[in-house]
Amino acid sequence: xxxxxxxxxxxxxxxxxxxxxxxxxxxxxxxxxxxxxxxxxxxxxxxxxxxxxxxxxxxxxxxxxxxxxxxxxxxxxxxxxxxxxxxxxxxxxxxxxxxxxxxxxxxxxxxxxxxxxxxxxxxxxxxxxxxxxxxxxxxxxxxxxxxxxxxxxxxxxxxxxxxxxxxxxxxxxxxxxxxxxxxxxxxxx
Numbered sequence: 791x792x793x794x795x796x797x798x799x800x801x802x803x804x805x806x807x808x809x810x811x812x813x814x815x816x817x818x819x820x821x822x823x824x825x826x827x828x829x830x831x832x833x834x835x836x837x838x839x840x841x842x843x844x845x846x847x848x849x850x851x852x853x854x855x856x857x858x859x860x861x862x863x864x865x866x867x868x869x870x871x872x873x874x875x876x877x878x879x880x881x882x883x884x885x886x887x888x889x890x891x892x893x894x895x896x897x898x899x900x901x902x903x904x905x906x907x908x909x910x911x912x913x914x915x916x917x918x919x920x921x922x923x924x925x926x927x928x929x930x931x932x933x934x935x936x937x938x939x940x941x942x943x944x945x946x947x948x949x950x951x952x953x954x955x956x957x958x959x960x961x962x963x964x965x966x967x968x969x970x971x972x973x974x975x976x977x978x979x
Protein backbone atom coordinates (compact mmCIF):
# COMPACT_ATOMS: atom_id res chain seq x y z
CA UNK A 791 0.00 0.00 0.00
CA UNK A 792 1.45 3.37 -1.01
CA UNK A 793 1.71 6.37 1.24
CA UNK A 794 -1.01 8.18 -0.72
CA UNK A 795 -3.34 5.19 -0.45
CA UNK A 796 -2.65 4.89 3.25
CA UNK A 797 -3.20 8.62 3.75
CA UNK A 798 -6.49 8.43 1.81
CA UNK A 799 -7.59 5.42 3.83
CA UNK A 800 -6.78 7.15 7.14
CA UNK A 801 -8.53 10.34 5.99
CA UNK A 802 -11.66 8.37 5.06
CA UNK A 803 -11.52 6.50 8.37
CA UNK A 804 -11.17 9.81 10.25
CA UNK A 805 -14.16 11.30 8.37
CA UNK A 806 -16.26 8.21 9.11
CA UNK A 807 -15.40 8.49 12.81
CA UNK A 808 -16.37 12.16 12.85
CA UNK A 809 -19.63 11.37 11.07
CA UNK A 810 -20.36 8.63 13.58
CA UNK A 811 -19.59 10.99 16.48
CA UNK A 812 -21.92 13.64 15.03
CA UNK A 813 -24.65 11.03 14.63
CA UNK A 814 -24.19 9.90 18.24
CA UNK A 815 -24.39 13.52 19.43
CA UNK A 816 -27.60 14.02 17.43
CA UNK A 817 -29.09 10.87 18.94
CA UNK A 818 -28.14 12.02 22.44
CA UNK A 819 -29.76 15.40 21.78
CA UNK A 820 -32.94 13.73 20.52
CA UNK A 821 -33.06 11.54 23.65
CA UNK A 822 -32.49 14.59 25.85
CA UNK A 823 -35.30 16.52 24.13
CA UNK A 824 -37.64 13.52 24.40
CA UNK A 825 -36.86 13.20 28.11
CA UNK A 826 -37.43 16.95 28.59
CA UNK A 827 -40.76 16.74 26.75
CA UNK A 828 -41.80 13.72 28.83
CA UNK A 829 -40.90 15.60 32.03
CA UNK A 830 -43.00 18.59 30.94
CA UNK A 831 -45.93 16.31 30.12
CA UNK A 832 -45.66 14.62 33.53
CA UNK A 833 -45.49 18.02 35.23
CA UNK A 834 -48.61 19.18 33.37
CA UNK A 835 -50.47 16.02 34.36
CA UNK A 836 -49.37 16.47 37.98
CA UNK A 837 -50.64 20.06 37.91
CA UNK A 838 -53.93 18.83 36.52
CA UNK A 839 -54.26 16.38 39.36
CA UNK A 840 -54.36 19.15 41.97
CA UNK A 841 -56.69 21.54 40.17
CA UNK A 842 -60.14 22.01 41.70
CA UNK A 843 -63.00 20.64 39.63
CA UNK A 844 -66.54 21.92 39.31
CA UNK A 845 -69.25 20.22 41.38
CA UNK A 846 -70.24 16.81 40.08
CA UNK A 847 -66.85 15.90 38.57
CA UNK A 848 -64.92 12.96 39.94
CA UNK A 849 -61.50 14.51 39.27
CA UNK A 850 -59.48 11.52 40.52
CA UNK A 851 -61.33 9.14 38.23
CA UNK A 852 -61.08 11.54 35.30
CA UNK A 853 -57.33 11.89 35.69
CA UNK A 854 -56.83 8.18 36.22
CA UNK A 855 -58.95 7.37 33.16
CA UNK A 856 -57.53 9.91 30.78
CA UNK A 857 -55.61 13.06 31.76
CA UNK A 858 -55.37 14.12 28.12
CA UNK A 859 -59.18 14.06 27.77
CA UNK A 860 -59.50 16.16 30.92
CA UNK A 861 -57.14 18.76 29.48
CA UNK A 862 -59.07 18.72 26.21
CA UNK A 863 -62.35 19.27 28.10
CA UNK A 864 -60.84 22.18 29.96
CA UNK A 865 -59.55 23.82 26.79
CA UNK A 866 -62.89 23.28 25.04
CA UNK A 867 -64.66 25.18 27.82
CA UNK A 868 -66.19 22.28 29.74
CA UNK A 869 -64.67 23.75 32.89
CA UNK A 870 -64.77 27.25 34.29
CA UNK A 871 -61.75 29.54 34.54
CA UNK A 872 -61.20 28.39 38.12
CA UNK A 873 -60.40 24.87 37.01
CA UNK A 874 -57.66 25.74 34.54
CA UNK A 875 -55.64 28.01 36.80
CA UNK A 876 -52.08 26.76 37.43
CA UNK A 877 -51.68 24.52 40.48
CA UNK A 878 -49.86 27.22 42.42
CA UNK A 879 -52.61 29.80 41.81
CA UNK A 880 -55.34 30.64 44.28
CA UNK A 881 -58.28 28.37 43.52
CA UNK A 882 -61.67 30.04 43.85
CA UNK A 883 -64.66 27.80 44.36
CA UNK A 884 -67.73 28.92 42.42
CA UNK A 885 -70.99 29.37 44.24
CA UNK A 886 -74.45 29.94 42.83
CA UNK A 887 -73.91 33.71 42.52
CA UNK A 888 -70.62 33.49 40.61
CA UNK A 889 -70.44 33.64 36.84
CA UNK A 890 -68.22 31.90 34.37
CA UNK A 891 -66.22 34.09 32.04
CA UNK A 892 -66.78 34.07 28.30
CA UNK A 893 -63.35 32.74 27.31
CA UNK A 894 -63.09 35.49 24.68
CA UNK A 895 -60.56 37.53 26.65
CA UNK A 896 -57.31 36.72 28.44
CA UNK A 897 -58.14 36.31 32.11
CA UNK A 898 -55.84 38.48 34.24
CA UNK A 899 -54.12 37.17 37.35
CA UNK A 900 -56.05 39.67 39.45
CA UNK A 901 -59.73 39.61 38.55
CA UNK A 902 -61.80 42.61 39.55
CA UNK A 903 -65.29 43.97 38.90
CA UNK A 904 -64.20 45.89 35.81
CA UNK A 905 -62.85 42.72 34.19
CA UNK A 906 -66.19 41.04 34.88
CA UNK A 907 -68.06 43.95 33.22
CA UNK A 908 -65.72 44.13 30.22
CA UNK A 909 -65.91 40.36 29.73
CA UNK A 910 -69.73 40.42 29.90
CA UNK A 911 -69.78 43.25 27.34
CA UNK A 912 -67.42 41.32 25.03
CA UNK A 913 -69.68 38.28 25.31
CA UNK A 914 -72.82 40.33 24.49
CA UNK A 915 -71.07 41.96 21.53
CA UNK A 916 -69.82 38.59 20.27
CA UNK A 917 -73.27 37.04 20.52
CA UNK A 918 -74.77 39.90 18.51
CA UNK A 919 -72.05 40.35 15.84
CA UNK A 920 -70.13 37.05 15.96
CA UNK A 921 -66.81 38.83 16.50
CA UNK A 922 -64.84 40.35 19.33
CA UNK A 923 -65.16 44.15 19.44
CA UNK A 924 -62.30 46.48 18.70
CA UNK A 925 -61.06 48.72 21.50
CA UNK A 926 -63.21 51.63 20.29
CA UNK A 927 -66.28 49.43 19.87
CA UNK A 928 -65.81 47.97 23.35
CA UNK A 929 -65.54 51.43 24.97
CA UNK A 930 -68.56 52.66 23.03
CA UNK A 931 -70.64 49.62 23.96
CA UNK A 932 -69.83 50.01 27.63
CA UNK A 933 -71.16 53.59 27.37
CA UNK A 934 -74.23 52.98 25.23
CA UNK A 935 -75.26 49.39 25.95
CA UNK A 936 -73.76 48.08 29.22
CA UNK A 937 -74.24 44.37 29.92
CA UNK A 938 -77.42 43.32 31.71
CA UNK A 939 -77.11 43.46 35.47
CA UNK A 940 -74.53 46.27 35.53
CA UNK A 941 -75.34 49.92 36.15
CA UNK A 942 -72.74 52.03 34.35
CA UNK A 943 -72.78 55.77 33.87
CA UNK A 944 -70.53 57.92 31.72
CA UNK A 945 -68.75 60.84 33.35
CA UNK A 946 -65.46 62.71 33.38
CA UNK A 947 -62.81 62.47 36.07
CA UNK A 948 -60.03 65.10 36.04
CA UNK A 949 -60.78 65.88 32.40
CA UNK A 950 -60.74 62.24 31.24
CA UNK A 951 -63.79 60.31 30.06
CA UNK A 952 -64.60 57.56 32.51
CA UNK A 953 -67.21 55.00 33.44
CA UNK A 954 -68.72 54.84 36.90
CA UNK A 955 -70.22 51.88 38.66
CA UNK A 956 -71.72 52.23 42.14
CA UNK A 957 -69.22 51.38 44.86
CA UNK A 958 -66.34 50.76 42.40
CA UNK A 959 -63.41 53.01 41.47
CA UNK A 960 -63.98 54.84 38.17
CA UNK A 961 -62.57 53.34 34.98
CA UNK A 962 -60.87 56.03 32.89
CA UNK A 963 -60.36 55.74 29.15
CA UNK A 964 -56.58 55.34 29.45
CA UNK A 965 -56.99 52.63 32.07
CA UNK A 966 -59.57 50.89 29.89
CA UNK A 967 -57.19 51.03 26.88
CA UNK A 968 -54.42 49.38 28.92
CA UNK A 969 -56.77 46.70 30.18
CA UNK A 970 -58.19 46.03 26.71
CA UNK A 971 -54.70 45.55 25.31
CA UNK A 972 -53.86 43.00 28.05
CA UNK A 973 -57.18 41.22 27.67
CA UNK A 974 -56.93 40.86 23.87
CA UNK A 975 -53.20 40.49 23.12
CA UNK A 976 -52.37 36.99 21.87
CA UNK A 977 -50.10 35.19 24.29
CA UNK A 978 -46.96 33.68 22.82
CA UNK A 979 -46.61 29.92 23.15
